[in-house]
Amino acid sequence: MTREQPLTITGAARLDSRTKRLVTRLKEGDIAVINHRDIDAVAARSLVERRVAAVLNADESISGRYPNTGPQILVDANVPVLDGLGPDLFDMIREGETVRIRGNEVYCNSTFVGRGTILNREIVAERMQAGRANLESEMDEFVENTFAYLKKEKGLLFDSSRVPPVRTRIAGRHALVVARGETYRQDLEYLWRYLRAEHPVFIGVDGGADALLEMGIRPDIIVGDMDSVSEKALHCGAELIPHAYPDREEDSPGIRRLRDLGLPYAVFATPGTSEDAALLLAYEHAAELIIAVGCHYGLVDFLSKGGRGMASTFLVRLKIGHRLVDAKGASNLYGSRFEFRHWALFVVAGAVVLGVVLSLFPTFLEYIRARLTTLF
Numbered sequence: 391m392t393r394e395q396p397l398t399i400t401g402a403a404r405l406d407s408r409t410k411r412l413v414t415r416l417k418e419g420d421i422a423v424i425n426h427r428d429i430d431a432v433a434a435r436s437l438v439e440r441r442v443a444a445v446l447n448a449d450e451s452i453s454g455r456y457p458n459t460g461p462q463i464l465v466d467a468n469v470p471v472l473d474g475l476g477p478d479l480f481d482m483i484r485e486g487e488t489v490r491i492r493g494n495e496v497y498c499n500s501t502f503v504g505r506g507t508i509l510n511r512e513i514v515a516e517r518m519q520a521g522r523a524n525l526e527s528e529m530d531e532f533v534e535n536t537f538a539y540l541k542k543e544k545g546l547l548f549d550s551s552r553v554p555p556v557r558t559r560i561a562g563r564h565a566l567v568v569a570r571g572e573t574y575r576q577d578l579e580y581l582w583r584y585l586r587a588e589h590p591v592f593i594g595v596d597g598g599a600d601a602l603l604e605m606g607i608r609p610d611i612i613v614g615d616m617d618s619v620s621e622k623a624l625h626c627g628a629e630l631i632p633h634a635y636p637d638r639e640e641d642s643p644g645i646r647r648l649r650d651l652g653l654p655y656a657v658f659a660t661p662g663t664s665e666d667a668a669l670l671l672a673y674e675h676a677a678e679l680i681i682a683v684g685c686h687y688g689l690v691d692f693l694s695k696g697g698r699g700m701a702s703t704f705l706v707r708l709k710i711g712h713r714l715v716d717a718k719g720a721s722n723l724y725g726s727r728f729e730f731r732h733w734a735l736f737v738v739a740g741a742v743v744l745g746v747v748l749s750l751f752p753t754f755l756e757y758i759r760a761r762l763t764t765l766f
Contacts, residue, residue, distance in 0.1 A: 416440040429460030454520035554656035564590035565672035568598035574684030599623040614664035616644035662702030
C-alpha cells in the first residue's frame, strides 16, 4: 500500500498581525501569515475571498474560549490552516519571501521555520464544542468587564464634549453606519430601495467605506483606525475622523496615516471601538434614526472583540437605545421585498431578542441593578 504524501504548498508570504489590514493587499496564491487568536467569520471570509493558498497562524485560530466560526469557514472552503506556529513566526519570515509548507512543517527559503497543527473538521468541531461549553464562564467575565468599564468610563454615557464637529448635516436625518461585518454586502443590496428613498448620511467604519464605494455610494464620513480602508476611499471627499483613545491620541495609527497622506481630519478621542465611535458620532449629532450594517451585535460578536470592546459596545447601544436599528440579516428576513415600513418590525424584533437574551440571564439583571445603584 502506498503511503499518502504530505500536503505541499509554496507561495509568497504576506504578513500582518492585524488580519483586517492584511487582506487589503493579499493576492491569489499568497500565503497569509497572521497572529490572530480565535479568527472571526469576517476575517475568515475575507481570506477566502482573496483566494489565499494557505494560512499560517502564530496563535490558535480556535482556542475553545467561545465558538468562533472563522476556522470552520476556512476549512469548508478548503483553505489549509497551519495553527499555533508560535510568536517567533514573524521574526523568521519576511514580506514577499517564498514559503513552503510540507505537511505540518514550514520552511522559508529552504530554512526550517517551525511545526504547527493542521486544522481539519474534527479538530474544529471538537474546539467548537468546547467553546459552547465555555459560554457561561465567558458570560460571567463579560458581566464583570462591563461593570469595571462602566465604573471607569461612565462619562461615555453622558459626556458629549469629545465629539468633533462635522460639516455634514446629520440632525434630523437617518444615518447609515456601515462596517465590514457578516452579511454587510447582502444587507446593503436589500436596503437599496430604502437608501434611494431616504438619502441617509453614509458613515463608513474603516473598510465599511470601501463597502459603500463598491455599491456606488460615496461615504459622507469615514470613522476609524484608518488601517483597513483604501487610499481611494480616503481621497473620495468624505470627512475623515480618526478614532483615538483619550490617553494615547498622539499614538493613533489613523492620525499618522492621514498626516502622511496630507489629508485634513478631525479626531474623535473616545474609549471603545471604531464602531462605537461612529454610532456615538451619529447619535450626538442628533440623527433621527441610526441604521447599523455589518456591526457587531450578538453574543459571539461581542466575545470576538475582547473585554473592552464588548463592554463599550454594550454601553453605547444602551445609550443610543431606540434610535438604533440593526440591519444585520435584513437580506435573510425580507429578501427583495424589503420596504421602509419594515423598520417598525425591526425595532420590535430587536426588543424581543434583547428581552429573550436578558431573560436567560436573570442573575445578570440582578447584578446590573445592584451595581448601577452602587455607581449612581
